Amino acid sequence: MEFMEVLGIRRSIRYFDPDRPVEREKIQKILEAMRVASCAMNAHWLRAIVVYRDELDDETLEALKLPVAGVIMELAPVHIYCYADLSVLQRDHGASPKQLIDVGALTPSHGWSHRFVDEFVWPQLLDPLSKSPEYPVAVAFDTGGAATQGLLMAYNEGLGACWTAFNFLVAKEAFDVPDDWIPHYVMNLGYPLESREAGGQRPRPPFEDLYSEGKVGNPFRRDEAVVAELEKANMIQAPAPLPDRKEEVRDLARKLGLPE
Numbered sequence: 001m002e003f004m005e006v007l008g009i010r011r012s013i014r015y016f017d018p019d020r021p022v023e024r025e026k027i028q029k030i031l032e033a034m035r036v037a038s039c040a041m042n043a044h045w046l047r048a049i050v051v052y053r054d055e056l057d058d059e060t061l062e063a064l065k066l067p068v069a070g071v072i073m074e075l076a077p078v079h080i081y082c083y084a085d086l087s088v089l090q091r092d093h094g095a096s097p098k099q100l101i102d103v104g105a106l107t108p109s110h111g112w113s114h115r116f117v118d119e120f121v122w123p124q125l126l127d128p129l130s131k132s133p134e135y136p137v138a139v140a141f142d143t144g145g146a147a148t149q150g151l152l153m154a155y156n157e158g159l160g161a162c163w164t165a166f167n168f169l170v171a172k173e174a175f176d177v178p179d180d181w182i183p184h185y186v187m188n189l190g191y192p193l194e195s196r197e198a199g200g201q202r203p204r205p206p207f208e209d210l211y212s213e214g215k216v217g218n219p220f221r222r223d224e225a226v227v228a229e230l231e232k233a234n235m236i237q238a239p240a241p242l243p244d245r246k247e248e249v250r251d252l253a254r255k256l257g258l259p260e
C-alpha cells in the first residue's frame, strides 16, 4: 500500500473477526517496523510481548481487561503488550552512541567522538536523565514513535488495530514482566470485521489550533491545495460518520452477540 494511504486508512478498529488468526509473519513485520524506528541515542527502550488471546486462560483474559477495552481485547486474536525498559541507559552506559560513531552515523564534523561520549554525553546528559523524574516522559516519546511504526505496518498488511489500556498488574504476573519495565498500552490486532473505513476518518481539532509557525499564537496556516493533494492520495479521507455507519454497527453487534 502507498505510504500516504496507510496513514489515511489507519483508524482504531474495534470489531475484529474473532476467529481469523493473524499470520505470524505479519506479526514479525510489525515488530520489525518498531525496531527500525528512530530512537534517541539508538538506545531502544521499546519492549513488546506478543500474546495470543486463545492461549490465555479465561480468568487471565478477564483480569487483563479494563472497562474501556474489554470487548476489544476479547475480539482481537492477538495482543501486543508494549513497555519501556527503563534499565536500558544504565546497562548501556554510553555504548549505543559510540556504536553510532563507529558506523559513521555520528561524525567528528558534528563534534562526536568516544571521548565526547565519555566526558560529556554519558556523565552530563544520559546518566542524570536516567535518574531524573522526567526520564519516563522522555522515554515515552521514543517508545511511542516506535510503537506507531508497528501500528502502521499492521494496516499495510491488511490488518486492523486498536491501542488500549490494560491491567498492568495482572500482565506483570502473567507475562513475567521485569520490574524495570513500565507499561504503555496493548496493541489489539486482527482482521477487521467492520469495513476498513470503519465509519470514516475520526474527528480531529482544527489544524490551526494544533500547530504554530514561528511562535505560539501564530497558527501554521493550512493551504487548501495541499489538503486537496492529500485527499487525492487517500491520506485525508471522508470524515466520520459515513452515512451507513449506524447500520454497520448494528449488524456487527448482532453478528457478534453484543449489545446494540
Ligand SMILES: Cc1cc2nc3c(=O)[nH]c(=O)nc-3n(C[C@H](O)[C@H](O)[C@H](O)COP(=O)(O)O)c2cc1C
Residues within 6 Å of the ligand: 010, 011, 012, 013, 068, 069, 072, 162, 163, 164, 165, 185, 202
Ligand atoms: C495511547 C492510546 C491509548 C488508547 N487507549 C484506548 C482505550 O483504552 N480504549 C479505546 O477504545 N481506544 C483507545 N485508544 C484509541 C483512541 O480512542 C483513538 O485513537 C482515537 O479516538 C482516534 O481515533 P482513530 O484512532 O480511529 O483515528 C487509544 C489510543 C492511543 C493512542
